[in-house]
Every structure is written in C-alpha cells, then in structure tokens.
C-alpha cells in the first residue's frame with residue numbers, strides 16, 4: 001500500500017504526506033456491489049483469565065461488514081498508519097545515524113524487553129492443568145524474563161550484555177515510565193565523567209532489530225529446556 005501511495009516508502013516527506021508529488025494519491029478500488037457482506041480480520045484488545053489474574057491480550061477478531069464500510073474504515077485509519085510508519089522510519093534512521101557517528105567517547109546501548117515470555121508460559125501451564133502449583137510455577141518462570149542490550153562503540157564490534165533481572169507485573173512498562181528519566185538525571189553521580197545521555201524510544205513492535213533476535217534465541221532455548 002505504501003509503495004502505491006508514496007514515491008518512496010522510506011522518505012519521511014512522502015510518509016508525512018507533505019510531498020507535493022504523492023500527497024494526493026489514493027488507493028484505487030475496483031468496482032463492487034455493496035449488497036454483499038465481506039469478512040475481514042482485525043487486531044483488537046481482549047481480556048483473558050490466567051489463574052486468578054486477568055490479563056490484557058491482543059487478539060485477531062473476525063468481523064463481517066459491507067464493503068463500503070470496510071473501505072471507509074481503512075481510509076479512516078490511514079493517517080494513523082502513515083504517522084506510525086513515519087515514526088518507525090524516523091527512529092530507525094536516527095539510530096542508524098547515531099551508530100555511524102559515534103566518537104571515541106560515546107556508547108550506544110540498544111535494549112529490548114522480552115514481554116511475552118512469562119505469558120506464553122502461563123498459557124502453556126494453564127493448558128496442562130497444573131492445578132495448585134500453577135501460580136507458583138508462573139511466578140518462578142516470571143524471573144526468566146531478562147533484558148538484553150547490545151553495546152556499540154566506535155571501531156569495536158558489538159557485544160552482548162545481560163542487564164540485571166528486573167521483575168514487574170508489566171515488563172513492557174519498565175522503560176516507559178517517569179522514573180527512567182529521574183534515573184537518567186542521577187547517572188552522573190555514579191559516572192562523573194558522563195557528559196550527556198539521550199534516550200530514543202522505538203515504536204511498539206518495531207525496529208528492535210538485533211536485541212529482538214537475541215531475545216528470540218533466548219526464548220526458544222528456554223522453551224526447549226523446559227519442555228525437556
């Protein structure tokens with residue numbers, strides 16, 4: 001769709017619909033009869049009970065509607081989709097630029113959080129009907145959750161560091177809170193030579209790249225061990 005609507009799907013000007021050449025491009029729809037209903041899938045939020053806890057999950061919903069409604073719905077969601085994509089491209093380009101321009105005194109730490117691990121287990125454990133020991137098991141497995149970071153220095157190949165375990169109810173919110181900004185202001189007390197820190201967030205579910213891959217291997221390995 002982006003290829004159809006933009007001169008260049010990696011160009012921020014096109015993605016923010018400020019490009020004079022492509023900003024008025026529209027999706028060409030074929031002629032259709034609106035009498036018929038159409039089925040489609042949509043991601044949405046749902047709640048699910050795991051043990052005593054109720055958790056929020058993202059789930060694919062099957063829906064039925066008239067074609068025209070679906071087209072209107074899609075057109076409605078386009079601006080949001082464009083800005084989401086523009087954010088991804090912008091963040092990715094910024095981080096690539098930062099990596100390339102590191103000087104001798106700079107370090108880039110690329111971090112990810114693995115938020116699905118304990119949930120995947122909770123689901124598996126539940127399906128096996130562990131009964132009374134279930135809660136305990138889920139808690140024990142929560143601690144498997146770890147943070148992985150990749151450290152980039154000028155001239156040096158990247159290496160891997162495992163950061164300390166931090167266990168919370170919602171792993172994904174660990175870095176998305178006000179405390180992290182407070183901690184940043186205090187870093188200089190520990191590292192007196194520290195001159196400046198910047199924090200670049202990335203869009204949910206995108207652009208995590210290398211740490212994501214590391215996280216996936218860790219998860220698969222842990223899954224395999226537990227199944228054994």
Ligand SMILES: [Zn+2]
Pocket residue numbers: 006007008013014019020021022023
């Ligand atoms: Zn354009």
